[in-house]
Amino acid sequence: MSNYKAVFATSLIAAGACSAQTSSSDSKPNILFLFADDLAYNCIAAQGNKEVKTPNIDKLTRNGVQFVHAYNSGAWQGAVCMASRSMLMSGMQLWQAQKVSKKFNNFAKDGKMWPQRMKEQGYTTYFSGKWHTGPHKLAHQVFDHAEHVRGGMPNQTAERYTRTFEPGKTSSWLPTDKSKNGFWKGGKHWSEILADDAVGFMKMAEKDDKPFFMMCSFNAPHDPRQAPQKYQNMYPYKNISVPKSFQPLYPDDIGSNRIRDEKLAPFPRTKYSVQVNRSEYYALITHTDDQIGKILKALEKSGKADNTVIIFTADHGLSVGAHGLLGKQNQYDASVRAPWIITGPGIPKGKKINDKIYLQAAMTTALDLAGADISKDSFKSATRIIKGEDKGHDAVYGAYIDFQRMVRTDKYKLIWYPQIGVEKLFDLEKDPEEIKNLAKSPEYRAVTVKMRKKLIAKMKEMGDKKSLIDKLTKVAAK
Numbered sequence: 001m002s003n004y005k006a007v008f009a010t011s012l013i014a015a016g017a018c019s020a021q022t023s024s025s026d027s028k029p030n031i032l033f034l035f036a037d038d039l040a041y042n043c044i045a046a047q048g049n050k051e052v053k054t055p056n057i058d059k060l061t062r063n064g065v066q067f068v069h070a071y072n073s074g075a076w077q078g079a080v081c082m083a084s085r086s087m088l089m090s091g092m093q094l095w096q097a098q099k100v101s102k103k104f105n106n107f108a109k110d111g112k113m114w115p116q117r118m119k120e121q122g123y124t125t126y127f128s129g130k131w132h133t134g135p136h137k138l139a140h141q142v143f144d145h146a147e148h149v150r151g152g153m154p155n156q157t158a159e160r161y162t163r164t165f166e167p168g169k170t171s172s173w174l175p176t177d178k179s180k181n182g183f184w185k186g187g188k189h190w191s192e193i194l195a196d197d198a199v200g201f202m203k204m205a206e207k208d209d210k211p212f213f214m215m216c217s218f219n220a221p222h223d224p225r226q227a228p229q230k231y232q233n234m235y236p237y238k239n240i241s242v243p244k245s246f247q248p249l250y251p252d253d254i255g256s257n258r259i260r261d262e263k264l265a266p267f268p269r270t271k272y273s274v275q276v277n278r279s280e281y282y283a284l285i286t287h288t289d290d291q292i293g294k295i296l297k298a299l300e301k302s303g304k305a306d307n308t309v310i311i312f313t314a315d316h317g318l319s320v321g322a323h324g325l326l327g328k329q330n331q332y333d334a335s336v337r338a339p340w341i342i343t344g345p346g347i348p349k350g351k352k353i354n355d356k357i358y359l360q361a362a363m364t365t366a367l368d369l370a371g372a373d374i375s376k377d378s379f380k381s382a383t384r385i386i387k388g389e390d391k392g393h394d395a396v397y398g399a400y401i402d403f404q405r406m407v408r409t410d411k412y413k414l415i416w417y418p419q420i421g422v423e424k425l426f427d428l429e430k431d432p433e434e435i436k437n438l439a440k441s442p443e444y445r446a447v448t449v450k451m452r453k454k455l456i457a458k459m460k461e462m463g464d465k466k467s468l469i470d471k472l473t474k475v476a477a478k
Contacts, residue, residue, distance in 0.1 A: 028369070029309045029345060030309070032216070033311050033366065034218075035129075035216065035217045036313070040318050041070070041333070042334065043282070044057050046061035046341075047066075052282045052286065054285060057339070060341050062349065063350075064341055064347050064349060064350075065347055065386055066339070067353050067382060069396075070338050071336050071338070071359065072358065073094045073398055074094050074397075078256070079152055081222070081315045082132045082133070085132050086133055088360045089114050090113070090114075091379065092377075093358075105135075115127065115143045116142050118366065120372065122370075125144045125215075126198075126204075127146040127149070128148050128194050128215075129197075130152070131150060145204065148190075154182040154222075155181050156224050165272060175227060175232060175280050175283070183226045189228070191220045191287060195292075195295055203298075205304065206304065213366065220287065226280075227280070227287040234282070237276050237279050245323045246269070253417075253419075253420055255401060256403065259327065259329060274321030296310075307345065311362045312340070312341045312342075313362055314338040316328045322334040322433075323434075330404065331405075331415045333434060336406070338359045340359055340382075353386065354392075360379045365381050369383060396408050402418060403418070404416070404418075407454050407458050412427060413425070413426045413428055416472060423448065424439055425438045425441075427444070449476065452472065452476040453476060456469060456476065459472070
């Protein structure tokens with residue numbers, strides 16, 4: 001075993017934040033963070049989806065550990081991705097991150113953002129892609145090297161929202177039409193530009209004696225779902241399955257039924273429109289996977305692969321037709337759950353872990369491996385869970401503005417819509433697709449009561465609004 005691997009394995013077994021702080025930068029692993037946008041946990045082949053092709057993500061899965069229950073805890077506005085990234089960059093949970101997000105400039109001045117904390121541990125830091133965490137200039141300030149810092153959503157023409165979703169009719173909007181801008185704005189697909197940036201970063205890192213922290217933040221597979229023709233050809237509409245939970249309209253007003261994301265298919269939903277959305281979604285996922293392959297190849301070529309821990313996840317999931325919804329502004333697993341994979345020296349291969357984590361554990365894990373103090377961060381270190389030094393959360397929390405609240409355990413999920421007084425309870429062992437609402441079932445009354453109490457406890461723990469906590473407490477007391 002090399003000196004580096006010996007040091008790293010020892011630090012991993014001991015969850016070595018303390019020992020790593022005293023080691024030289026040579027003993028620290030490089031960190032490659034691959035971050036997708038809008039990628040649902042069940043839309044990669046490694047998670048059991050036989051329709052989508054993701055060979056590079058699958059390879060990461062085979063070579064590492066897959067946390068199959070990774071969640072985003074919500075958002076304070078429609079741009080769920082911004083809230084997710086704010087938590088990721090600050091190390092703070094939802095409502096604390098909301099406060100920090102309003103003054104990220106000051107937060108950065110204090111040196112508290114993720115890349116700044118990596119630099120404190122001796123890392124050279126690189127970034128390309130979607131930022132959405134304060135002004136773009138902030139990315140250039142907090143990373144040593146930043147290229148093509150992108151906004152929250154690609155610019156696109158209005159035709160994206162007026163396209164035809166009728167079988168046999170040609171839409172005015174096609175995913176390969178570069179004149180519609182979106183990911184094609186500038187002439188080359190944004191995901192391909194990000195891969196080019198990463199390859200260039202690898203060449204820079206190859207000449208640097210310091211360990212690197214590289215964040216490759218894809219805008220894809222967020223809409224507009226545009227990928228080159230060969231990827232579209234892989235997924236004919238008629239061959240695409242619709243989710244088992246498909247329905248023409250979601251029955252409850254949850255505060256997000258008619259927002260931008262939901263207008264990407266007609267009301268009521270048709271199976272055909274969902275097939276079109278999902279086929280283009282899969283095409284963009286496979287295109288993204290190919291760009292990840294280019295980055296991994298560049299890492300191998302750099303000679304630094306043996307020293308590099310790779311973390312792959314996404315900012316949240318996406319419904320794409322599940323439950324009659326298209327966006328991520330809801331509390332179903334398709335939207336709040338993301339893939340989460342870690343691979344590298346000292347990490348077991350081909351292992352699945354069911355412990356529940358928040359996807360922002362990517363930050364805490366990287367900082368822990370770097371030797372930073374993570375005692376004040378809200379998220380867990382995945383490597384400590386892998387080694388049995390810690391365990392996941394007993395339950396995870398979810399929220400969307402003041403319209404939705406959720407708590408999920410291993411067996412049950414309770415969703416509460418405060419503004420309309422509706423509850424939904426799902427037995428996840430019997431009903432993993434979250435289709436049958438048991439909240440009013442006499443057989444599950446005791447479970448509903450127990451889950452309400454658990455949600456109240458989580459709301460208090462998260463610093464949720466007192467008015468909502470009091471409202472649910474009154475419901476629980478009846």
